[in-house]
Amino acid sequence: DAGITQSPRHKVTETGTPVTLRCHQTENHRYMYWYRQDPGHGLRLIHYSYGVKDTDKGEVSDGYSVSRSKTEDFLLTLESATSSQTSVYFCAISSEGQGVADTQYFGPGTRLTVL
Amino acid sequence: GEDVEQSLFLSVREGDSSVINCTYTDSSSTYLYWYKQEPGAGLQLLTYIFSNMDMKQDQRLTVLLNKKDKHLSLRIADTQTGDSAIYFCAESIRAGNMLTFGGGTRLMVKP
Numbered sequence: 001d002a003g004i005t006q007s008p009r010h011k012v013t014e015t016g017t018p019v020t021l022r023c024h025q026t027e028n029h030r031y032m033y034w035y036r037q038d039p040g041h042g043l044r045l046i047h048y049s050y051g052v053k054d055t056d057k058g059e060v061s062d063g064y065s066v067s068r069s070k071t072e073d074f075l076l077t078l079e080s081a082t083s084s085q086t087s088v089y090f091c092a093i094s095s096e097g098q099g100v101a102d103t104q105y106f107g108p109g110t111r112l113t114v115l
Numbered sequence: 116g117e118d119v120e121q122s123l124f125l126s127v128r129e130g131d132s133s134v135i136n137c138t139y140t141d142s143s144s145t146y147l148y149w150y151k152q153e154p155g156a157g158l159q160l161l162t163y164i165f166s167n168m169d170m171k172q173d174q175r176l177t178v179l180l181n182k183k184d185k186h187l188s189l190r191i192a193d194t195q196t197g198d199s200a201i202y203f204c205a206e207s208i209r210a211g212n213m214l215t216f217g218g219g220t221r222l223m224v225k226p
Binding site for chain 2: 040041042043044045048058090092103104105106107108109
């Protein structure tokens with residue numbers, strides 16, 4: 001398994017509170033991604049990073065911000081959580097130039113409930 | 116825009132073959148992937164195929180790609196109860212980046 005951990009694995013919070021999810025990798029991969037998974041929607045990309053301090057928006061970035069100050073860590077922040085952000089959040093990593101198909105490898109997920 | 120579609124549910128008997136289908140709309144898709152998700156777990160890469168291929172076989176898994184119809188399928192031979200999971204297809208125009216996922220197909224294998 002790729003060395004990806006996510007913390008916390010489960011969190012329950014209240015509407016309006018800030019929440020930060022952490023993704024940590026030990027693979028020294030350049031690319032990191034945050035997805036959310038909701039029934040009927042599969043996985044949708046929130047933000048991604050292509051290097052330290054280099055990030056960009058994905059399909060569903062509204063209400064989320066990210067930071068990457070070190071290669072190994074990619075943080076996802078909900079500044080003011082809303083019930084629509086109740087979801088399962090997955091982090092993924094991929095390398096570049098290390099293979100013909102630089103596939104993404106996924107972390108175990110964080111289940112977030114916003115009451 | 117990009118769109119990837121899958122049927123929601125498939126039920127098969129143990130020992131039968133399973134075929135999970137996927138259609139996509141982006142003709143510039145270069146890489147197509149199949150991922151498996153077991154309950155409470157993350158996604159596990161099963162296999163992938165490049166757009167310049169039309170078939171790839173890996174043990175019990177066979178991937179077929181029809182570029183003309185933008186149709187991808189995953190065949191699992193001799194399906195086992197341990198194959199019960201949600202299967203996602205995904206496409207990308209560049210390896211590893213900006214994956215677009217289908218909604219997932221839940222495979223149920225009956226003993």
